[in-house]
Amino acid sequence: MAPPLLRPPGDLLTRLRWVMLLFGYLSVAPCIIGLARSQAGAVAIGLGALGLVLIFATWTLAYRRERMRPLDDLLTAAGLALVIHGVGAPQPVQGFIFSTLIFTLFYPVLWQSLVKVLLFVGVYFGSEFLFAGHLAPTIALSSVGFFMASLFTFLLARAIETQTALTADIQRREARFRALVQNGEDVVFVTDGAGTVRYQSPAAERVLGFAPDALLGKSLGTQLGGALGEALTQARASTVMLTAELPGKGPRELEAVVNDQRTVEAVQGLVVTVRDVTERNRTIRSLQSKELELRDAKHEIELASHLQTGLLPARLDVPHFTIAASMVPASEVGGDYYDVVPTAYGCWVGIGDVAGHGLDAGLVMLMAQSVVGTWVREQPQVWPSEVLGPLNRLLVENVRTRLKKNEHVTFTLLHLSNEGEVRFAGAHEDLMIYRQATRTVEIVPTTGTWVGLSAELRNAWPNSTLTLSPGDVLLLHTDGFTEARSAQGAFFGAEGVQRCLTEGAPKGPSAVVEHAFQAVAAWSPVVHDDRTLVVLRYDGR
Numbered sequence: 436m437a438p439p440l441l442r443p444p445g446d447l448l449t450r451l452r453w454v455m456l457l458f459g460y461l462s463v464a465p466c467i468i469g470l471a472r473s474q475a476g477a478v479a480i481g482l483g484a485l486g487l488v489l490i491f492a493t494w495t496l497a498y499r500r501e502r503m504r505p506l507d508d509l510l511t512a513a514g515l516a517l518v519i520h521g522v523g524a525p526q527p528v529q530g531f532i533f534s535t536l537i538f539t540l541f542y543p544v545l546w547q548s549l550v551k552v553l554l555f556v557g558v559y560f561g562s563e564f565l566f567a568g569h570l571a572p573t574i575a576l577s578s579v580g581f582f583m584a585s586l587f588t589f590l591l592a593r594a595i596e597t598q599t600a601l602t603a604d605i606q607r608r609e610a611r612f613r614a615l616v617q618n619g620e621d622v623v624f625v626t627d628g629a630g631t632v633r634y635q636s637p638a639a640e641r642v643l644g645f646a647p648d649a650l651l652g653k654s655l656g657t658q659l660g661g662a663l664g665e666a667l668t669q670a671r672a673s674t675v676m677l678t679a680e681l682p683g684k685g686p687r688e689l690e691a692v693v694n695d696q697r698t699v700e701a702v703q704g705l706v707v708t709v710r711d712v713t714e715r716n717r718t719i720r721s722l723q724s725k726e727l728e729l730r731d732a733k734h735e736i737e738l739a740s741h742l743q744t745g746l747l748p749a750r751l752d753v754p755h756f757t758i759a760a761s762m763v764p765a766s767e768v769g770g771d772y773y774d775v776v777p778t779a780y781g782c783w784v785g786i787g788d789v790a791g792h793g794l795d796a797g798l799v800m801l802m803a804q805s806v807v808g809t810w811v812r813e814q815p816q817v818w819p820s821e822v823l824g825p826l827n828r829l830l831v832e833n834v835r836t837r838l839k840k841n842e843h844v845t846f847t848l849l850h851l852s853n854e855g856e857v858r859f860a861g862a863h864e865d866l867m868i869y870r871q872a873t874r875t876v877e878i879v880p881t882t883g884t885w886v887g888l889s890a891e892l893r894n895a896w897p898n899s900t901l902t903l904s905p906g907d908v909l910l911l912h913t914d915g916f917t918e919a920r921s922a923q924g925a926f927f928g929a930e931g932v933q934r935c936l937t938e939g940a941p942k943g944p945s946a947v948v949e950h951a952f953q954a955v956a957a958w959s960p961v962v963h964d965d966r967t968l969v970v971l972r973y974d975g976r
Contacts (some may be wrong), residue, residue, distance in 0.1 A: 437791070439687070439725060441574075450570065466869055466896055469780065478503060478701040479908055485514075486514040487514065488514075489510055489514035489625075490514035491512075493514065495511045499959065504879055513525075515631055521570040523792040526737075529795050530805065535754050539859070542641075547803070554743065554904070557908045562658060569842075570921070573742055576938075581778075588677055591838075593792070604722055604803065616863070620638075620640045620642060620710055620711070621638065621641050621642075621708050621709070621710050622635075622636055622638045622643055622708070622709045622710070623636040623638075623706065623707070623708055623709075624636070624639075624650070624655055624706070624707040624709065625696075625702060625704050625705070625706055625707075626655055626704055626705045626707060627704050627705070628697060628705070628812050630651040630654050630655050630656045630705070631652060631654055631655075632651050632653055632654075633651070633704060634652070635647070635648060635649070635650050635651060636865075640711075642709075642711055643682075643684075643687075643711070644681045644682040644683045644846045645681075645682065655707060658679075659677060659679045659689065659709070660677060660679055660680075660904070663675045663677055663691050663693075665708075671944060672693050673692075673693050674690065674691070674693075675691045675692075675693065676688070676690055676712075676868075677689050677691065677720070679780045680784050687711050688711070688712050688716050689709055689711060689712065690709070690710045690711040690712045691707055691708070691709045691710075691711065692707070692708045692709075693706075693707050694706045694707075694708075698700050702751040719924065734795075734796040738794055738797070740764060740797075744762070744764065746774075746800070746801065746804050747760075747762065747773070747774075748760075748773075748774055748775045748776075751775055751776070751958045753775065753777045753781070753782040754853065754854050755781070755973065755974055755975065755976055756781075756782065756971050756972065756973060756974060757943060757944050757971070757972040757974055758775060758801065758944060758969070758970070758971045758972075759943075759944035759945040759947070759948045759968065759969075759970050760773060760775070760948065760967075760968065760969040761948050761952060761967075761968055762965060762966065762967045762968075763915075763952065763962055763965070763966045763967075764962070764965050765792075765915070765962045765963055765964050765965050765966075768964070769789055769790065770787075770789025770790065770791060770796030770797070770799060770800050770842075770844075771786065771787075771788050771789075771800075771857065771913050771915065771965035771967040772785070772787045772788070772800045772803060772804060772844075772846075772967075773786045773787075773911070773964075773967055773969050774804055774808065776807075776811050777956070778811070778812075778814060778815035779815065780816060780850075780852055780853060781806075781850065781851045781853045782851050783811040783815070783848070783849070783850050783851075784848075784849045784850075784851065784911065784969060784971065785803075785804075785807050785846065785847070785848045785849070785860075786847055786863060786911045786912075786913065786967065786969055787800075787803060787845055787846035787847065787913075788844070788845050788863070788913050788914060788967075789842055789843075790841075790843050790844070790845075791805075791840075791841075791842045792843050795838075795840055795842055795894050796842060799830065799834055799837075799840075799842045799844060799887070800844075801825060801893070802829060802830060802834075803830070803844055803846065803886075806822075806825065806826045806829055807822055807826060808849065810822045810825065810826075811850075818858060818860070818898050819848040819849065819859055819860035819861065819896070819898055820852075820859055820860040820894075820897065823846065823848060823861055823883075823886055823896040824892075824893075824896070826846075826888040827885050827887060827888070827889075827890070827892055827895075828890050829871060830842075830843070830844065830886055830887035831887055831888070831889060831890040832890070841916075842887065843885045843886065843887035843888050844885060844887050845861075845862055845863045845864075845944050846861045846862070846863055846886050847859060847860070847862070847863035847864075847866075847881050847911070848860060848861050849862040851903070851909075851912075851971065851973070852893070853976060854976065855903040855904065855905070855907075855973050855975070856900060856901075856902055857900060857901045857902070857909070858898055858900050859898070859899055859900075859901075860882075860887055860897060860898045860899065861881060861883050861886070862881055862882065862883040862884050863881050863911075864881070864912055864914060864917065864929075865878050865880050865881060865914065865929065865935055866878070866879040866880075866881065866901075866909065866910070866911065866931075867879075867909070867910040867912075867932065867933060867939065868901070868903070868907055868908070868909050868910075869907060869908040869910070869936050869940040870904070870907055871904065871905070871906030871907050871940075872904065872906075874937075874941075876933050876936055876937055878933075879899075879901060880927075881899075882897055883895055883897060883898065884896070903973035904976030905973060905974060906972070906973070906975075907972070908936065908940040908944065908947065908970060908971070908972045908975075909970070909972075909973075910932070910936050910947065910968070910969070910970050911968070911969040911970075911971075912932055912951075912967065912969075913964075913965060913966065913967040913968075913970050914964065915964040915965045915966035915967060916931070916932050916951070916955055916966055917929050917931075917932065918964060919955050919958055919959035919963075919966070920959055920963075921958050921959055921966075925957065927954075927955050928968045929956060931955065931958065932951065935947060935950050935951035935954050936951075936970075938950060938966075939951070940971060941973075943972065944970035944971065944972050945970075947968075947970045948968050948970055951968055952966070
């Protein structure tokens, strides 16, 4: 590291210290001249020169550290005593005291600088008058005295610095508190025991619309009204909710907190904190309304879920057929529907999906289940299209005309005879048939249109037929399977359903259902739409 005089100046403070130290070094010149002219002996002159070197080295190291330690003060005092008795004349001492005065400017505390100047002067006069030039006792007393004085100076400076720091901290806290009072959303008033305003915070103009000091000398309860006047009159600590007509703001909802500070000497009154809570209360009311709506919606979902699952067939025992079925409802209840009705001639199977969600979809599903169930039980040998026509007219009347809703149903109705003949009509997902003989899957489209669209529809559901051989497996599903998406956005699709049928059919309908639900859950864990599957195997007569 370069010596102080050779180091290039940095910021302004560094330059100032550099110049001061330069003058301090130059002011030692009178001391050197005094030593050269001194009539003292060689030993005294040598001791004086040693004192100069000691002081020069001590100050240089102190400059590098940018602070003086008590040890530096002790070394400086010893060097001063050596110079005084080596020179034996006042001229060099004057030059030395000048250099000392320059050096003390490095200290940030004024009292430290003054005390050090007095200490150096005291060392000189104490040495001259008390010891009359005796070197050893002078060095000892000067060093000890200067060290004790330096310690006192250090403690005094520390106390001053602590007090300065505390004062600065108090000022910062006061500034922060003042900023909060002026810029916060709370308005602070100080009133006397009768509620007359003695202080009004600046925030009153921004928050409440009152000009600065507009309420001074006036009754706060009268100005804001409500129950605040009573609280102020009784001087009780309380929180008051009120509605006040504010200048330029109209009616606003306010919250006033009254604190009794009459026993506090700095206040001697009531402190009232007023806040405009209009927007907060509006938000709370909105949240409460939303909560009620959410509660109603939750109840509606629970009711719709009960309708959806409670009307599913409890038993699937049909002679000549092995049947397995399952439904996994979505978190928002959809409108999937299936039913199996055994008859003496075989069984009726219906599967459909009501457009929409919630209670409305559940009601439409209930209507469809009631109409279809009644028809096929009373006339088990009718064709499917003969049931879909009356169902369509009923749904249009109830849903569109009476309930003013737009729900419709994608629906396929099938009759499976004991001989393996299948009659079906309606528009829903394609039928999938696993042919035992070829171990392949046959896709059979469903023709027709949706039910519940229009009462004008006639002959919109043509009947179709197919035949099942013993061991063949028929699969019916809703779009909750085909439209299930993976994390990458890919659909499970009809291909996924067909793959599950191919792999599970040799093991039976239950294996197909289990395998299909496991596969679609792995593909898309979150159920966004109801997933329904009905699998029937014709076992022959």
